[in-house]
Amino acid sequence: MAMRYRHLAATAKETVGVYRSDIHGRGLFCKRIIEAGEMIMEYAGTKIRSILTDKQEKYYEGKGLGCYMFRIDRDEVIDATLSGNAARFINHSCDPNCYCKIVPIDNIKKIIIFALRRIYPGEELTYDYNFAKEDIKLPCNCSSKKCRKFLN
Template identity: 50%
Template sequence: MVIEYVGQTIRQVMADMREKQYEEQGIGSSYLFRVDQDTIIDATKCGNLARFINHSCNPNCYAKIITVESQKKIVIYSRQPIAVSEEITYDYKFPIEDEKIPCLCGADGCHGTLN
């Protein structure tokens, strides 16, 4: 285990509203991580360092949803030993959509898009 992705647990309707509010407020990035069909973790304003972990098509970590005392949590686990100065990355696995988000990870075998 590397770190838990921490933030406020919200529903999809609230996540949609917040995403719009963040854009209107000029917040360049929102940190919304889907747990399941109904639940999102919003780490935009009250998250921890996990929100700054970058995407890679060839990551050294992976995200896993676990249940602790009937509460779902997102935990980042390492795939391999990670050196002290090595960047921590995982595959965001964004859903496939018509509008593609370019991937700039530069990893060997980069897919070219995040979704």
């Protein structure tokens, strides 16, 4: 796994690109055939403590910035808003072609994006955000046949 991970940085620019998305804003798109099970890229950013996420989110809202955070576990979150990579642009879908997995690389937890199935050039990469259910519903724009209509 560690060897596959080290290969990611060298191949990411030839594998994916950020372009305008019909789902939301910008999205991450496939530039070459990606095989099922292939490790695509890391969701990178600054590791912060979970208790700081609400404060960071309010700060970003005040600055008019989008917020890109991904929970590693109960205690840690990757904040990709200011220092993340292109993985932060992967949009949600109720019928995704990718999935995320927390993988220990050299004893450090990394969020890795994998292909669920073969993905073809021009396809937008998506994964299910799996947001917790809340009273205030966030509408889903994925337009898939399996759409649940809400992200949460």
